[in-house]
Amino acid sequence: xxxxxxxxxxxxxxxxxxxxxxxxxxxxxxxxxxxxxxxxxxxxxxxxxxxxxxxxx
Amino acid sequence: xxxxxxxxxxxxxxxxxxxxxxxxxxxxxxxxxxxxxxxxxxxxxxxxxxxxxxxxxxxxxxxxxxxxxxxxxxxxxxxxxxxxxxxxxxxxxxxxxxxxxxxxxxxxxxxxxxxxxxxxxxxxxxxxxxxxxxxxxxxxxxxxxxxxxxxxxxxxxxxxxxxxxxxxxxxxxxxxxxxxxxxxxxxxxxxxxxxxxxxxxxxxxxxxxxxxxxxxxxxxxxxxxxxxxxxxxxxxxxxxxxxxxxxxxxxxxxxxxxxxxxxxxxxxxxxxxxxxxxxxxxxxxxxxxxxxxxxxxxxxxxxxxxxxxxxxxxxxxxxxxxxxxxxxxxxxxxxxxxxxxxxxxxxxxxxxxxxxxxxxxxxxxxxxxxxxxxxxxxxxxxxxxxxxxxxxxxxxxxxxxxxxxxxxxxxxxxxxxxxxxxxxxxxxxxxxxxxxxxxxxxxxxxxxx
Numbered sequence: 001x002x003x004x005x006x007x008x009x010x011x012x013x014x015x016x017x018x019x020x021x022x023x024x025x026x027x028x029x030x031x032x033x034x035x036x037x038x039x040x041x042x043x044x045x046x047x048x049x050x051x052x053x054x055x056x057x
Numbered sequence: 058x059x060x061x062x063x064x065x066x067x068x069x070x071x072x073x074x075x076x077x078x079x080x081x082x083x084x085x086x087x088x089x090x091x092x093x094x095x096x097x098x099x100x101x102x103x104x105x106x107x108x109x110x111x112x113x114x115x116x117x118x119x120x121x122x123x124x125x126x127x128x129x130x131x132x133x134x135x136x137x138x139x140x141x142x143x144x145x146x147x148x149x150x151x152x153x154x155x156x157x158x159x160x161x162x163x164x165x166x167x168x169x170x171x172x173x174x175x176x177x178x179x180x181x182x183x184x185x186x187x188x189x190x191x192x193x194x195x196x197x198x199x200x201x202x203x204x205x206x207x208x209x210x211x212x213x214x215x216x217x218x219x220x221x222x223x224x225x226x227x228x229x230x231x232x233x234x235x236x237x238x239x240x241x242x243x244x245x246x247x248x249x250x251x252x253x254x255x256x257x258x259x260x261x262x263x264x265x266x267x268x269x270x271x272x273x274x275x276x277x278x279x280x281x282x283x284x285x286x287x288x289x290x291x292x293x294x295x296x297x298x299x300x301x302x303x304x305x306x307x308x309x310x311x312x313x314x315x316x317x318x319x320x321x322x323x324x325x326x327x328x329x330x331x332x333x334x335x336x337x338x339x340x341x342x343x344x345x346x347x348x349x350x351x352x353x354x355x356x357x358x359x360x361x362x363x364x365x366x367x368x369x370x371x372x373x374x375x376x377x378x379x380x381x382x383x384x385x386x387x388x389x390x391x392x393x394x395x396x397x398x399x400x401x402x403x404x405x406x407x408x409x410x411x412x413x414x415x416x417x418x419x420x421x422x423x424x425x426x427x428x429x430x431x432x433x434x435x436x437x438x439x440x441x442x443x444x445x446x447x448x449x450x451x452x453x454x455x456x457x458x459x460x461x462x463x464x465x466x467x468x469x470x471x472x473x474x475x476x477x478x479x480x481x482x483x484x485x486x487x488x489x490x491x492x493x494x495x496x497x498x499x500x501x502x503x504x505x506x
Contacts, residue, residue: 008074016080016269019262020087020221027227031349038346038402 062267064149069271075206075279077269079214082199083221084266085154088259089161089195090225092134092188093352095127097233101246105175108246117177125177126168128447129185130192135444137193142437143299145194146430150202150270157195158263162256164188169252195263196222196440200420201433205273208429209282211421212371216363219417223356229255289425291372291493295501296428302435307426307496310489312442315419317486318378319446320453321386321479322412325405326351327451328458328472335458335468336393337401347402354406355413362414363421371422372493378411379487386480390473416443426496453478 060066069075099119106115145153167183200218207214236254240247278284284294302308325332329351330344339347366374385404392400420436427435454475461471 007072008077010074012269013074013077016077019265020080020083023228023232024083024087024224027224027229027231028353030231031227031353034349035346035353037340037342038350 059152062149062152062155064147064152064272067149067151067271068274069277071274073271075273078203078206078271079217081150081154081266081270082203082218083224084262085157085195085199086218086221087224087228088263089157089192090222091229091233091255091259092127092130092192093223093226094230094233095130095184096123097230097237098126098248098251099123101237101241101248102172102180104246105172105248108243121177122180125181126184129181130189131447132444133186133189134192134196135441137190138197138437138440139193140437141190141194142197142434143431145198145437146201146299146434149272150198151267153194153198154263154267154270157191157198158260158267160191161188161195162191162260162263164191165252165256165259169249169256172249172252193437193440197433197437199266199270200436201429202270202272204420204424204432205429207279208284209279210364210367211424212366212374212418213360213364215420215424216360216417219363219413219420220356220359222416223352223359223413226352227356232258289370291370291495292425293428293496293501295496295498296430297426297435297496297500298502299431299434299438301500301502302427302431302496303438305496305500307493308435308439310493311419311422311426312439313489314375314422314486314493315415315439316442316446316449317482317489318375318382318412318415319443320450321382321482321486322409322415322450323446324450324454324475324479325408326355326412328454329405332454332472333401336389336472337396337398338469339398347405350402350406351409354410358410358413359417362411363417366418366421371418371425372490374414374418375422375490376487378415379483379490382408382411383480383483383487386476386483389476390470393469393473426493428502430502 099122102122103111103116103119105117106112164183164185164187167187168180169183171177171179171181171183199221200215203214203218204211232255233251236251237247240250285292297305329348330341333339333344333347334341362374362378369377385408388404389401392398392404419439420432423435423439424432454472457475457478458471461474462468
């Protein structure tokens with residue numbers, strides 16, 4: 001008796017990955033946008049020593 | 058009628074592409090991982106009656122909201138995973154994912170009703186209790202399924218699944234904010250409507266995952282995969298049942314390993330924003346950006362560190378977490394002393410990546426020690442360590458720093474004692490990890506002949 005292997009459609013696999021990647025990508029983009037102030041506005045309360053480097057530079 | 062949900066009806070046919078399973082696992086984890094972003098609801102919920110501002114004695118307080126939603130949800134997650142783990146293994150991932158969707162999304166609907174009636178107990182029952190059961194079911198089913206599909210790369214497999222949970226905050230937080238902004242009005246803060254829409258979206262996503270998920274046929278192996286002839290010391294080819302596993306020293310050593318790793322990481326994660334503001338004087342907006350960056354590293358670390366464990370072994374990667382983590386915790390007070398914010402941010406990002414990595418590597422470690430047969434159920438019981446750490450870590454950081462401040466320690470240095478303590482916690486984890494040995498053969502499962 002031989003059983004014919006039922007191949008999974010590559011399209012189905014691609015669609016499944018797109019369905020999870022879209023919200024994931026959107027969430028990642030939102031987090032990157034949220035973290036932008038970190039790279040543009042780091043300030044210390046007192047005078048900063050020379051060793052304090054501003055991120056993003 | 059619902060026989061299509063049964064495990065035997067989800068066995069993959071020959072030729073099934075196993076790469077269809079990771080999206081299913083990630084989808085479920087991404088939905089339930091929304092709990093990590095629950096803090097976005099705290100302020101609006103505390104103004105549910107006053108709308109523009111909180112009304113004393115009528116509106117809920119933020120601590121009571123956190124306790125009865127976020128904290129209760131995480132505690133029930135642990136109990137649910139421990140209690141239902143065996144059921145999950147018997148019934149299979151599809152039925153479990155559907156049950157998880159019903160509980161998690163049903164919980165959101167009940168919580169929405171609770172907000173509408175302004176009854177905190179109803180919100181607790183919905184989000185904390187019913188939703189928490191859904192969290193536990195949804196957390197372990199995808200992990201144990203993926204481990205069985207990727208015997209050649211178990212670390213990468215668990216990394217993909219657990220990365221999905223980490224991504225839940227990245228998606229759930231912004232989504233909740235968009236929905237609340239859309240629905241808020243003169244009479245509503247928009248939370249109850251946001252809960253309902255999220256329940257609908259997550260229900261569709263989780264059932265899509267349940268629809269495509271499959272379990273491998275008994276004895277299935279990936280094409281070209283040959284089990285190592287020279288077995289690795291800690292990787293067993295035998296199986297241990299969940300009822301026996303928790304009686305072994307290895308189970309409790311791993312429980313401690315996870316608990317110590319999570320306690321140290323979650324303490325920083327929960328206090329990241331005030332820590333950055335107090336220690337380095339950055340603005341609230343910058344501290345918010347720091348938290349966003351940590352979320353990305355928390356997610357990425359789950360996949361990368363766990364995949365790395367396929368190369369250096371589970372014990373080796375946990376040694377890295379504990380030794381490097383200890384050194385990095387001791388670096389933070391130095392970064393504060395020289396006022397180097399960049400060093401602080403870099404150190405915190407690596408620490409949080411290893412915190413996430415610990416979650417993702419644990420199920421692969423369990424699989425190595427106890428086999429795949431009931432790894433989901435065993436994982437479910439180990440997760441109670443997370444519930445314990447979720448309480449322990451933030452409490453340690455918050456209370457010790459508050460005590461220091463109250464006793465005149467400058468706020469920039471108020472976290473130093475806690476950071477030294479966290480380094481010690483990681484050393485305890487290191488000792489437990491070094492004590493892990495292969496499970497004695499007397500515990501191995503022997504099929505009835």
